[in-house]
Amino acid sequence: xxxxxxxxxxxxxxxxxxxxxxxxxxxxxxxxxxxxxxxxxxxxxxxxxxxxxxxxxxxxxxxxxxxxxxxxxxxxxxxxxxxxxxxxxxxxxxxxxxxxxxxxxxxxxxxxxxxxxxxxxxxxxxxxxxxxxxxxxxxxxxxxxxxxxxxxxxxxxxxxxxxxxxxxxxxxxxxxxxxxxxxxxxxxxxxxxxxxxxxxxxxxxxxxxxxxxxxxxxxxxxxxxxxxxxxxxxxxxxxxxxxxxxxxxxxxxxxxxxxxxxxxxxxxxxxxxxxxxxxxxxxxxxxxxxxxxxxxxxxxxxxxxxxxxxxxxxxxxxxxxxxxxxxxxxxxxxxxxxxxxxxxxxxxxxxxxxxxxxxxxxxxxxxxxxxxxxxxxxxxxxxxxxxxxxxxxxxxxxxxxxxxxxxxxxxxxxxxxxxxxxxxxxxxxxxxxxxxxxxxxxxxxxxxxxxxxxxxxxxxxxxxxxxxxxxxxxxxxxxxxxxxxxxxxxxxxxxxxxxxxxxxxxxxxxxxxxxxxxxxxxxxxxxxxxxxx
Ligand code: NAD
Numbered sequence: 001x002x003x004x005x006x007x008x009x010x011x012x013x014x015x016x017x018x019x020x021x022x023x024x025x026x027x028x029x030x031x032x033x034x035x036x037x038x039x040x041x042x043x044x045x046x047x048x049x050x051x052x053x054x055x056x057x058x059x060x061x062x063x064x065x066x067x068x069x070x071x072x073x074x075x076x077x078x079x080x081x082x083x084x085x086x087x088x089x090x091x092x093x094x095x096x097x098x099x100x101x102x103x104x105x106x107x108x109x110x111x112x113x114x115x116x117x118x119x120x121x122x123x124x125x126x127x128x129x130x131x132x133x134x135x136x137x138x139x140x141x142x143x144x145x146x147x148x149x150x151x152x153x154x155x156x157x158x159x160x161x162x163x164x165x166x167x168x169x170x171x172x173x174x175x176x177x178x179x180x181x182x183x184x185x186x187x188x189x190x191x192x193x194x195x196x197x198x199x200x201x202x203x204x205x206x207x208x209x210x211x212x213x214x215x216x217x218x219x220x221x222x223x224x225x226x227x228x229x230x231x232x233x234x235x236x237x238x239x240x241x242x243x244x245x246x247x248x249x250x251x252x253x254x255x256x257x258x259x260x261x262x263x264x265x266x267x268x269x270x271x272x273x274x275x276x277x278x279x280x281x282x283x284x285x286x287x288x289x290x291x292x293x294x295x296x297x298x299x300x301x302x303x304x305x306x307x308x309x310x311x312x313x314x315x316x317x318x319x320x321x322x323x324x325x326x327x328x329x330x331x332x333x334x335x336x337x338x339x340x341x342x343x344x345x346x347x348x349x350x351x352x353x354x355x356x357x358x359x360x361x362x363x364x365x366x367x368x369x370x371x372x373x374x375x376x377x378x379x380x381x382x383x384x385x386x387x388x389x390x391x392x393x394x395x396x397x398x399x400x401x402x403x404x405x406x407x408x409x410x411x412x413x414x415x416x417x418x419x420x421x422x423x424x425x426x427x428x429x430x431x432x433x434x435x436x437x438x439x440x441x442x443x444x445x446x447x448x449x450x451x452x453x454x455x456x457x458x459x460x461x462x463x464x465x466x467x468x469x470x471x472x473x474x475x476x477x478x479x480x481x482x483x484x485x486x487x488x489x490x491x492x493x494x495x496x497x498x499x500x501x502x503x504x505x506x507x508x509x510x511x512x513x514x515x516x517x518x519x520x521x522x523x524x525x526x527x528x529x530x531x532x533x
Contacts, residue, residue, distance in 0.1 A: 001169070001250060002436075006374075006376075006385070007328075007329060007331055007332070007333055007343075007371075007372065007376075007385050007386065008331075008332050008333070008336060008508075009333055009378070009379050010464075011082075011331065012359075013153060014363045017045060019082075019120075020337075021047060021049075021050075021107070021296045021337065022107050022337050023104075023107045023108055023109050023111050025206065027059070027208075028045075028054055028106070028108075028203065028204035028207070029056075029057065029100070031204060031208060031211060032055070032057045032058075032203070032207065032227070032398055034207055034211070034225055035057065035060065035203075035207070035226065035227045036060055036065075036067055036068040036071075036212060036224060036226055037057070037058040037059055037060040037061075037064055037226070037227055037228070037512055038058070038060075038061065038063075038064055038126075039058065039059050039061035039064065039228065040058070040061065041058070041059050041228075042056050042057065042058055043056070043057060043059050043200050043227070043228060043229075044056040045057075045110070045112065045116070045200055045201050045203065045204070046348070047111050048112075048114025048344070048345040048346065048347050048348065048380065048381075048382050049110070049111070049114055049335035049344075049345055049380045050335070050380060050381070050383040051380070051382070052311070054111060054112065054204065055107035055203075055204065055408070057203065058198065059200075059227050059228035059441045060226035060227050060228045060230065060233055061232075061376055061475045062233065062235075062236040062341060063229075063402040064226055064335050065197075065226050065233055065236040065237050065240065066236065066240060068195045068225075068226050069166055069195050069223045069224075069237075069240040069241060071224055072193040072194065072221060072224050073165065073166055073193075073222065074195045074467070075219060075220075075221035075222045076163070076165055076166055076191075076193040076222075076245045076332060078189035078192065078219070079188075079192075079219060079222050080192075081190075081508075084138060084139055084142060084189070085139065085227050085277050087137040087138075087188065087189050087191070088134075088138055088139065088189055089135070089217070089437035090188075090213070090216045090217040090292075091131040091132070091135035091185060091188070091189055091216070091217055091493050092118060092131070092132065093133060093213055093215075093216035094131050094185075094213050094216040094218075095128045095131040095135070095215055096130050096132070096214045097215055098124060098128045099124070099128060100246075101208075101212060102121075102124055104208070105120075105123075105124055105208060106120045106121060106337075107175060107203070107211075107337055108123075108205050108208055109123055109176055109177050109203055109205050109285075110174050110337055111203055111204070111298060111431030112173075112201055112202050112205050113147040113173065113174065113175075113176050113201070113202065113205075113299070113302075113338075113344075114300070114335075114345030114346065114347055114380070114382065115299045115300060115302075115344040115345075116299075116300075116334060116341045116342060116344040117336075117337065117338055117339050117341070118251040118339055118342075118344055119344065120147055120177075120459070121173055121219065121300050121323040122178070122298070122464075123176075123177040123178040124177065125465070126182060126363040126464065126465065127177055127182060127185075127209070127466050127485050128180055129264050129465060130181070130182045130185055130186075130467050130483070131185055133183075133187045133467035133468065133483075133494055134185050134188065134189050134487075134488060137468075137485070138189040138464065140188070140488070141143070141161075141485050141488055142161045142163075142488070144159065144160050144161075145158070146158060146159075146160050146495060147159055147183055148235070148323065150498075150505065151503070151505075151523075152353045152527070153501075154501050154502055154503055155497075155498055155499070155500055155501070156498065156499045156501065156502065157497070157498045158496070158497045158498075158499075159494055159495065159496050159497075160494075160495045160497065161190070161489075161493075161494060161495075161497075162492055162494075162495050163190050163191035163192045163491065163492055163493075164192055164242040164243045164266075164491055164492065165193075165241075165242035165243075165244065166193055166194070166240075166241045166242050167184070167192045167193070167194050167195075167240035167241060167243045167244070167245060167491055168193065168194075168195050168196075168197070168237045168240075168243070168245070169183050169184050169187075169194055169195070169196040169197070169240065169244075169245045170196075170197050170230070170234060170237065170246045170247065170248065170250075170256070171183070171197075171198050171202070171206070172199050172202075172247055172248045172249075173199035173201035173202045173347055174198075174263045174299060174300070174302040174303060174304070174404075175209070176198065176199070176202025176204045176205040176206065177199070177206075177209060179247050179270075180198050180202060180205060180206035180209055180404060181206075181209045181213075182482065182483075183245040183487075184223060185195060186244075186487050186488040186491060187245070187491045188213075188218070188222065188223070188380065190465055190488055190491045190492050191492075192242075192243075192491050193221070194221045194222070194223045195224045195225075195226065195237060195240075195241060196210075196223060196224065196225050196226070197225075197226050197227070197228075197229075197230070197233050197234065197237055198225065198227070200227060200228065200229075201229050201347060202342070202477065203349070206225060207225060207512070209332055210223050210225060228299070230248075230252065230385075234252075234256065235259060238256055238259045238260055238263070238264065238265075239259070239265075241265065242265060243265055243266045243490065243491060244256060244260050244265065244266075244267040244268075245267070245268050245482075245490070246267060246268070246269050246270065246370060247269075247271075247382075248270075248271065249271065249272050249402075250271040250272045250428075250464075250476050250477070252271040253270075253271040253478065256269065256283075256319070257269055257479065265319060266480075266490065267479070267480070268360050268472070268478070268479060268480030268481070268490050269412070269473075269478045269479045269480060269481065270304070270472055270473065270478050270480075270482060271304075271430070271471065271477050271478040272304060272402045272404075272428060272430070272474065272475055272476070272477060273304055273305065273402060273428045273430030273431055273449070273451075273477050274304060274308055274309060274400060274401070274426055274428045275295075275306060275309070275428070275430055275431045275432055275433070275460075275512065276310075276311055276432050276433075277291075277292060277295055277307040277309070277310050277311065277432070277433040277435070277459070278311050278413075278419050278423060278432070278434045278435065278445070279292075279310070279311070279312045279320055279435045280313050280347070280416075280419070280434065280435060280436040280438075280441070280442075280445075280515065281311060281313035281315040281316055281339060281437035282437045282438060282441075283313075283324050283436050283437060284319075284435070285316060285319055285387075286318050286323060287457065288320060288364040288435035289320065289323040289324040289326075289327050290327065290465070291433065291435060291457070291458060291459045292307065292310060292324050292327075292394065292459070293324070293327045293331070293386075294421070294459040294460075294461070294524070295307035295409075295459035295460060296310070296386065296406065296407075296408040297328075297331060297342070297386045297461075298345050298459070299344070300343055300344050300345060300346055300405065300406045301344055301355075301386075301400050301403070301404065301405040301406035301407060301408075302346065302347060302351070302382070302404050302405065303460070304430060304431075305430060305431035305453065305460040305463075305464060306459075306460065306462075307408060307431075307433060307459065307460075308398070308402065308403055308407065308408055308409065308429065308461050309408070309411065309422075309423075310316035310324075310408050310409065310410050310411070310413070311411050311412070311413045311422055312410065312412055312413070312414060312417055312421065313412075313419070313427030314412050314413065315413055317412045321370070321410060324388070325370055325371055325388060327340075327457070328371045328372070328386050328388055329371060329451070331343050331386050331526075333376055333379045333380070333383055333385070334400045335379055335380045335383075340387055343386055343406065344383075345379075345380045345381075345382045345383045345450075346382040346383065346384055346405060347382070348382060349381070349382060349513060350465070351382065351404070351405065352375060352381075352382045353385060354403070354404070354405065355403055355404075355405030355406070355407060356375060356384065356458045358401070358403045358405070359373050359387055359389070359398070359407060359408060360367040360400040361396055361397045361398070362389055362392055362396040362397070362398050362409075364390060365395060365396050366391060366393065367389045367390065367391050367392050367395065367396060367409075368387060368390045368391050368392075369387065369388070369420045370389065370390055370410070370510050371385070371386065371387060371388040372384070372385030372386050372388065372406070373385065373387045373389075373515050374461075383408070384405060386405060386406040386408045387406055387408070388407045388408055388410060389407065389410065390409070390410045392409035392410075392411070400425075400426045400427075402428070403472070407431055408474070410449075420445060420449060422432065423451075424448075424449060424450050427475055427476040427531075428473070428475060428476050428477045429450045429475040429476070429477045430450060430451055430452055430453070430472075430474075430477035430478070431451055431452070431453045431454070431455070431460055431463065431471040432446070432449045432451045432453070432454045432455070433454070433455045433456075433458065433460065434446060434449075434454065434455070434456050434457075435456075435457055436457070439457070441458060442457065443456060449479070450474050450475060451473070451477070452471065452472045452473045452474050452475055452477065452478070452481070452492035453471055456506070457496055466483075467483050467484070468483070468484050469483060469484050470482075470483055470484040470486040470487065471483040471484070480492070494506045
């Protein structure tokens, strides 16, 4: 078999020397004073670019989780009384601070996640957009609203939005800034406080985010952080909070959902995917090939809404593949803390093993490697080349399982029905992408795809960045939605207060129950006629 050529390393481009961190070595330890942690045990995180330690921090115990929730409960009583416009103003100040401190944030996101700087910037932008969106819309979304009563004019109904109390947030390592902050911001502006368990690999970034919120005016204790193993801290957190926002794998999400159900507290679950991209016969192939590179290799493929299955119309398959591969081979692998690289590192040795395992399994069972397919220790210990596979079949792990790495499988399709059926294959339903020169056709096909978001002529950023629209998974990809009005309504209980005027909802004195029933039947029939559409 012909071995594809090695992909180029990025150059430092006059910027920081590749791999050498510009982050102050004491920063994460200093930020860690905010963590509620007294277990006496420690955890060390490692920088993916070099494999060197970032920080060794004391971890939290289940008792620390209980203490963090207790502090958050106390803080919530006064925070919920702060007028909403003042809570929103803190989010707007936070928005500006995120951009003011962008360089520091980008450095830390790169240090902890190993991603390329342009992908770290997506996180910074996403957090700022989310802060602005909820600051600007919360007043309208949360104000008391009037609804129709059972009897027009006689029944007045007001609907109030009451904060749940303390919201637990559990976030993964792959978007350490965005996924740490974006679920907590709407919870805060709605009058809740937060207890957050970030993944240990993203603890520094999460803590820097909380520091910026504090600088923006958030009271101490309104956002508590605990640090440590998910199986140790997750269960006591779910057992103590009033709502749980979880982002991570489908397997862990199921455990969290089961536990939350036992307590009858709500949970939103943002889980895994095996997302398809469809390139239709009429697509602009250069645009589609550019989009496919972003879809498949952003954050080295460690992105929940990224694409791992690429379906191309028969008529344009060869032409598309040629253009796509040309772009894949030009991707610059880089461990530099600047914008010279296209693809960063995998986050850990375990993630490298998983990705390499999927590719080796596919290769052994007959898949053809069209690009990549090998680790790149010359760039950094856990780098893996952007990889394109063909002839992938259902018995290969990468056919249906989430790889969560820079690996995409190419398939051909015959017509739209075939394309939609293949896209809907499997149990996930997080994100999809369709390239076509006919936007209306793309939108029509999107309605047939069972996924929570569909991007037409974009990879994933169009839905991800459109904060006014709900985002989340169908089927095994999750429950509930972040972003949009749905993203804040999950954090409030809706309370209906109905005031009955003049006439009670029962037979008045002197009227028999039978005559009352007849009277009401007539009244409801009349209302039905009046309210016909
Ligand atoms: P993971 O499920 O292993 O961990 C996610 C978080 O849950 C971490 O903070 C972890 O410490 C914690 N955790 C682990 N066990 C727990 C338990 N028993 N109870 C409570 N919490 C526990 O996932 P991961 O490997 O860190 O992240 C990658 C996965 O996340 C992928 O499947 C990816 O698709 C998914 N993801 C989904 C979205 C989305 O928005 N849908 C976004 C990013 C990542």
